[in-house]
Amino acid sequence: MHALLVIDVQNDFCPGGALAVSGGNEIVAGINALMGQFEAVVLTQDWHPAGHSSFASTHAGTAPYDMIEMPYGPQVLWPDHCVQGTDGAAFHPLLETDHADLVIRKGYNPAIDSYSAFFENDHKTPTGLAGYLRTRGIKEVTLVGLALDFCVNYSAVDAAQAGFKVTVRTDLCRAIDLNGSLDEAKSAMHGAGVTLD
Numbered sequence: 370m371h372a373l374l375v376i377d378v379q380n381d382f383c384p385g386g387a388l389a390v391s392g393g394n395e396i397v398a399g400i401n402a403l404m405g406q407f408e409a410v411v412l413t414q415d416w417h418p419a420g421h422s423s424f425a426s427t428h429a430g431t432a433p434y435d436m437i438e439m440p441y442g443p444q445v446l447w448p449d450h451c452v453q454g455t456d457g458a459a460f461h462p463l464l465e466t467d468h469a470d471l472v473i474r475k476g477y478n479p480a481i482d483s484y485s486a487f488f489e490n491d492h493k494t495p496t497g498l499a500g501y502l503r504t505r506g507i508k509e510v511t512l513v514g515l516a517l518d519f520c521v522n523y524s525a526v527d528a529a530q531a532g533f534k535v536t537v538r539t540d541l542c543r544a545i546d547l548n549g550s551l552d553e554a555k556s557a558m559h560g561a562g563v564t565l566d
């Protein structure tokens with residue numbers, strides 16, 4: 370059993386959005402075309418409450434892309450994005466969401482960011498996705514989506530550590546590339562045994 374994990378293909382990560390990833394919209398048609406080839410399709414949705422602790426606007430004297438120290442470690446501060454219920458948090462309008470068996474939301478804890486679809490950024494609090502996949506008999510996952518160097522990377526590494534066979538289709542991902550984050554992400558994924566296609 371092989372699942373497709375479609376990471377954060379949401380308006381705010383596409384051109385015109387609050388945290389736009391260059392070319393984010395270009396991957397939608399290819400992802401739609403892939404969905405029918407998998408036994409399961411899971412979509413993730415970055416889903417922050419207003420005033421989330423990962424937003425620069427929540428911390429006086431900071432600007433987007435600054436780093437701060439959180440109780441669980443260093444955290445990049447982002448522009449406000451994917452606020453629950455807003456159009457920015459909605460899936461890209463051309464993404465064929467009808468194919469999805471499960472939509473998993475993450476980042477809803479006001480105090481902890483969640484790049485990974487499996488664990489919050491404390492690396493302790495599970496989202497429940499590993500249990501869902503295991504109970505469905507899924508052994509292998511392929512990841513696509515946004516952003517390659519943040520949520521796709523963290524999700525792929527956690528999936529590998531959870532024992533799944535993991536492939537990332539980099540042609541169906543786009544990156545933010547903040548201070549070398551893309552190269553770091555590629556080595557982290559290689560180190561975790563993720564296949565980059």
Ligand code: VGL
Nearest residue numbers: 377415447515516519520
């Ligand atoms: C993401 C930064 C903040 C992502 C989500 O989907 O890669 N990046 N929140």
Ligand code: ZN
Nearest residue numbers: 415450451476
């Ligand atoms: Zn976010």
